[in-house]
Amino acid sequence: MNSTKLRVLVVDDESYLADLVATALRYEGFETAVAGTGSTAVSKVESFRPHLIVMDVMLPDGSGIDTTRRLRSAGCEASVVFLTARDATEDKIAGLTVGGDDYVTKPFSLEELIARIRAVLRRSKHPREHARLVFADLEIDDEAHEVRRHGTPVDLTPTEFKLLRYLVAHAGRVLSKRQILDHVWEYDFGGSDAVVQTYISYLRRKIDVFAPALIQTVPRIGYVVRVQEPGPGAGPQADAR
Structure with missing residues (x-):
């Protein structure tokens, strides 16, 4: 990052x-x-x-x-x-x-x-260091609450924005559904962690319409943001499970 x-x-x-x-x-x-x-x-x-x-x-x-x-x-x-x-x-x-x-x-x-x-x-004199996150061609501006991929604005809901920001802030680190749920939906959320899978799918439809896909699934563990060139049978519409 x-x-x-x-x-x-x-x-x-x-x-x-x-x-x-x-x-x-x-x-x-x-x-x-x-x-x-x-x-x-x-x-x-x-x-x-x-x-x-x-x-x-x-x-x-x-x-x-x-x-x-x-x-x-x-x-x-x-x-x-x-x-x-x-x-x-x-x-x-x-x-x-x-x-x-x-x-x-x-x-x-x-x-x-x-x-x-x-x-x-x-x-302070460091206001912009944390206000903008950049990974590959993905840019997140905290203050403007804006996201761009490949220079193109991406329209996200507040929850999608918070989820994407959390993933990008920990780019390269595999995050479990429970970790994501605790952070994005807060610690007292009483619902199922299936909501994480649902919102990962929402994000992929908006973020990974560009190549390469950035939001990767690690089977039986969770999700990670990293650059992975698409191979045979893979692509931005990969299953979110």
Whole structure:
């Protein structure tokens, strides 16, 4: 894939929460790393070079605000979204004073946090890196909500768009029906995973009318976006099962 993924470092001493946030961000197409302490975060910033840091205010070796101050002093320009269990005005002021970009109070929804992260990145100097995905001759523009294949506009429904974007964000990786269902139709979807097969068929009729076919079936596992030249008996109208 020719697009550059934005990198997000999640810093929280609650490993379950850090992993949950990192997993949700990966589903959204970000590259992620986690750290459980301020000192680990400083080391990770040097090697991982994140575009944005999700920083818990309360860390076992000091505050996230102090860690951010250290990072700013060292020249780190990554955007910072603070997480805190407190909603005190002084915390918000302190966080903004050391160069924080936003503040989310625990408990929070993943949807809200991801929306805040996207908003911060749009205001930063890296807004376009994540706004456009390109694979082969397929282009997806997040902001315009447009898709083009071979330079031709492709009209997709919101669900088709979300499904295609998820597949392309993970191009080359085989995704199971359950993974796709959990991401595109949300985790509390009560229907059958047969809906995935149905929408894969819809996408193929719109995306793979051009050669080569990009949406491939991996029998008994799931689906993957990759370039595969059509061979005998194969083609864009291949069965979605």
